[in-house]
Every structure is written in structure tokens, then in C-alpha cells.
Amino acid sequence: MGIRLGDNQYGKAEVRLVHIDRGTDVHRIKDISVTSQLRGDFDAVHVEGDNANCVPTDTQKNTVYALAKENNGVGAIEDFALLLARHFVDEHDCVEGARQEIEEYGWDRIDTADGPHDHSFVRRGGETRTTVVTKDGDQEWVVSGLDGLTVLKSTGSEFHGYPKTKYTTLKETTDRILATDVTARWRYVGTDGIAWDKAYASVRAILLETFATTHSLALQQTLYAMGTAVLEAHPEIAEVKFSMPNNHHFLVDLSPFGLDNPNEVFFAADRPYGKIEATVERDDAPDAGRAWETVPGFV
Numbered sequence: 001m002g003i004r005l006g007d008n009q010y011g012k013a014e015v016r017l018v019h020i021d022r023g024t025d026v027h028r029i030k031d032i033s034v035t036s037q038l039r040g041d042f043d044a045v046h047v048e049g050d051n052a053n054c055v056p057t058d059t060q061k062n063t064v065y066a067l068a069k070e071n072n073g074v075g076a077i078e079d080f081a082l083l084l085a086r087h088f089v090d091e092h093d094c095v096e097g098a099r100q101e102i103e104e105y106g107w108d109r110i111d112t113a114d115g116p117h118d119h120s121f122v123r124r125g126g127e128t129r130t131t132v133v134t135k136d137g138d139q140e141w142v143v144s145g146l147d148g149l150t151v152l153k154s155t156g157s158e159f160h161g162y163p164k165t166k167y168t169t170l171k172e173t174t175d176r177i178l179a180t181d182v183t184a185r186w187r188y189v190g191t192d193g194i195a196w197d198k199a200y201a202s203v204r205a206i207l208l209e210t211f212a213t214t215h216s217l218a219l220q221q222t223l224y225a226m227g228t229a230v231l232e233a234h235p236e237i238a239e240v241k242f243s244m245p246n247n248h249h250f251l252v253d254l255s256p257f258g259l260d261n262p263n264e265v266f267f268a269a270d271r272p273y274g275k276i277e278a279t280v281e282r283d284d285a286p287d288a289g290r291a292w293e294t295v296p297g298f299v
């Protein structure tokens with residue numbers, strides 16, 4: 001009987017780190033969650049319980065904190081994830097690759113009567129910035145993105161012309177609310193010379209601008225327009241993946257109360273919701289390699 005260990009990776013998940021830059025009295029805060037995973041020659045620990053090659057997950061956690069200090073802070077999460085991945089692969093012969101995932105939670109300065117406060121902050125909405133660095137030997141891939149970018153337009157959205165069957169009840173509309181929570185992931189080509197923070201701010205702004213200014217005939221069309229606008233402005237990005245709920249707003253029937261309701265009062269349903277997912281990609285994009293992998297072989 002032949003049984004062997006297949007694909008595997010291990011590490012510490014959701015290492016929460018807050019770094020305060022106290023360089024001046026105007027402090028800066030960075031708030032992240034790091035999930036470190038190592039890949040390599042780990043047969044012995046799985047098969048025999050021989051830990052000689054098993055870099056403890058506790059050490060991986062400590063490394064996250066120590067490198068934040070030695071690096072004088074986190075910087076762009078893409079740079080910090082690359083730093084961690086390179087550190088683990090360089091430090092241990094048995095570590096052949098790594099997957100370093102970072103989520104970043106934004107904080108804004110509290111606006112006081114005397115202006116933005118030096119060292120008091122308020123969490124920025126439900127939005128999260130993300131990155132995943134995958135390293136395999138000398139090869140590196142960076143996939144960045146955002147979760148929870150909640151947007152709504154109160155007009156400028158239609159939906160009609162779809163097939164009708166005996167089960168169709170949906171009314172065609174030329175004026176509806178369009179609302180979604182954008183989850184987006186974009187794959188960078190290479191890692192050198194990319195101004196990660198600038199690129200992130202630009203992609204986010206393009207997503208918002210395009211959502212706002214596209215007259216929508218379907219959420220699918222809006223999604224495609226958003227991805228196209230990102231790729232047109234960013235040659236260093238090869239593809240963008242989206243997952244976007246269609247957060248339905250149903251017009252409430254107020255006729256029992258003798259009231260008409262010309263697109264003013266809505267029931268905001270939380271479920272079920274449409275779930276619209278697509279990749280917008282360049283037809284000449286370089287191969288994605290292992291960029292989208294979670295566990296190799298599991299995708």
C-alpha cells in the first residue's frame with residue numbers, strides 16, 4: 001500500500017501587530033494581522049514526528065514582531081510580507097517557500113476643535129486592505145486587494161432584458177438602487193519598483209470613481225468596467241478578481257396605506273443576495289504561477 005504526504009504548509013495564523021511610529025509627537029499607527037505559512041521539506045515531522053526541520057509556529061510569530069522592530073516599522077504591507085517571506089526562506093535550508101498574508105485595518109486621526117489629533121485615532125469603517133506574498137524558491141508573486149468597500153448608488157442603475165420563464169417574478173426596472181460590498185484582488189507583475197501604497201490608493205480611487213460614473217445595466221457590467229479601468233491605468237497589474245454581492249433594496253408597497261412610493265422607501269434585504277464574481281484580465285498577462293494558491297494542490 002502506498003501512502004505519502006501530499007501538499008502541506010504550516011505556520012501561525014492571525015498574528016495581530018500594532019506598530020506606533022513615535023518618531024515625532026505626531027504618532028503614526030499601523031494595525032495588521034499576519035498569517036505566516038511555510039512550505040518545504042517537512043515530511044519527517046508529519047510522517048515520524050521528527051521536528052528537526054520544524055520551525056515552530058511560535059518562532060514565526062516572534063519573527064513577525066521582531067522584524068517590525070528591526071525594520072523600523074511595517075511600511076507597505078506588500079514590502080513587509082516580502083521581507084518575512086525572504087527571511088524565512090533565507091534563514092532555513094528546509095524552508096523552500098512561504099505564503100505571507102497580511103490584512104491591514106485603517107485608522108484616521110480624530111478631528112478635534114484644534115485640528116487632527118497627534119495620537120488619538122478612530123477606526124476607518126469596515127474596509128480592509130490585504131496582500132498575499134507567495135514565494136517558491138526564487139520566484140515571488142504579490143496579490144493585493146481590499147475587502148468590505150461598501151458602496152451604493154441611488155439611481156443610474158437599470159436591470160431589464162433578461163430571459164422570462166414561468167418562474168420569473170422580477171420586474172424590469174430602469175431605475176433601481178445598486179449596492180455592493182466590493183471584494184477585489186489584483187495580481188502584480190513582478191515585485192521591483194512598485195510603489196505599493198500609491199498603487200493601492202490609486203486602485204481604490206479608480207474602483208470608486210468607476211462604480212459612481214458607470215451607468216449600470218447590470219452589476220456584472222459595472223464589475224467589468226471597474227476591472228477594465230484598473231488595468232488601463234496600471235500596467236503593473238495583470239488581472240483583477242472580484243466578488244461582489246448585489247445587496248438588494250426592494251421598494252416597499254405602501255398602497256395599503258393609500259401612499260404611493262416613487263422610489264423613496266426601500267426594504268434593505270441582507271439575504272439572499274446576488275453573488276457576482278469575475279476576473280478581468282489582460283489577454284497577454286504573464287502566467288499567474290502560484291500567485292493564487294492557498295495550499296498548493298488545493299486550488
Ligand SMILES: O=c1[nH]c(=O)c2[nH]c(=O)[nH]c2[nH]1
Nearest residue numbers: 159170217218219220246274
Ligand atoms: O445586476 C444584476 N445582475 C443579475 O444577474 C441579476 N439578477 C437579478 O435577479 N437581479 C440582478 N441584477
